[in-house]
Amino acid sequence: MEPKDGTLYAPAGPSVDITRSLDEDSMVDGPLISADALHSAIRREFQTVPTTYHAGLLSLLHVVYVVLSVCLAVLCALKVGQEEVCASILGKVSGDSVIVFGKVGLWALVLLFTACVQHHHSRTRSRGYLHFYRQMQGLKHLPLTVHSAGNVLLLVVLAARLPGNVQTYMLVSVLGLELLVGVPCLIYYAVKVMQFNRERAAPDVSQEEHSRNFSVTSMPTETGFRECSSLEEVVEKQADLIEYLKQHNTLLSKRLLNLTAQH
Structure with missing residues (x-):
């Protein structure tokens, strides 16, 4: 029935839609943020892994320790004409004992280095670099494994109670073998971390999204079970x-x- 003033009542649905569209328009009229701005803002969050300096310092200390141990073994343990000097410096402590004490201190430094590496790699994992974290999972523990194996060999040599000169030669041989294995592991680790810092890549998820958006052929992803x-x-x-x-x-x-x- 038509009202006296000749106006028609509009249904409630369109009015609600008009109000909603006006609200949406007011939101659209606000400041828009470009995808490039967001990408650049997130890209600045990349943080380098500073453990390369720790690996270099630990490698240097390892080399210095082995050189000093060899000098100590030759001059004091083997007693090549420096008995008085060694006695005045070391006192009643034997040269082999000083080498073992130094080895314990070096192992403690390697343990501290491993804990520091684990901390920084866990932070890298939380920032989305899961592939790098898994790639370095075994390598970051390798120096501690090498030094622990060296400690076991030193304990075997000491427990065998070999003659004085033979025991000293065996100690030096173990230290040399440990140096030949441990330092290359640290150098290789430092190189891998330097490559990661130089690339400054986006997190793994962002890389996968970018490759899916710009790939020519549509390839299946590896998200599921294989x-x-x-x-x-x-x-x-x-x-x-x-x-x-x-x-x-x-x-x-x-x-x-x-x-x-x-x-």
């Missing part, structure tokens, strides 16, 4: 990915608020 991969490895990768995505969303929300305030 016959050649173990189930435990897949579950661990997914757990790492979920943890990173949570932190990434938090960081992205903060960047959005900051960039919106700047605009």
Whole structure:
């Protein structure tokens, strides 16, 4: 029935839609943030892994320790004409004992280095560099493994109670073998970390999204389970990915608020 004033009542649905569209338009009219601005803001979050300096310093200390141990073994343990000088410096402590004490101190430094490396690599993992973290998983523990094996060999030599000169030669041989294995491991680790710092790559998830967006051929991803991969490895990768995505969303929300305030 038509009202007296000749107007028609409009249905409620369109009015709600009009109001909603006006609200959406008001939001669209606000400052827009480009994808390049967001990408550049997140890209600045890359942090280098500073353990290359630690690896270089530890390698230098290892070389110095072995050189001093060889000099100490030749001059004091083997007693090549320097008995009085060694007695005045070392007192009643034998040259072999000083070498073993130094080896314990070097092992403690390697243990401290491993803990420091684990801390920095865990932070790298939390920032989304899961491939680098897994790639360095075995390498970062290799120096401690080498030095621990060297300690075991030294204990075997000391427990064997060999004659004085033979025991000294065996100690020096173990230290030399440990040097030939341990220092290259540290150098190789430092090179891998330097390559990672030089590349300054985006997190793994960002790289996968970029490759999927700009690839010419559509290739299947490796997110799911494959016959050649173990189930435990897949579950661990997914757990790492979920943890990173949570932190990434938090960081992205903060960047959005900051960039919106700047605009």
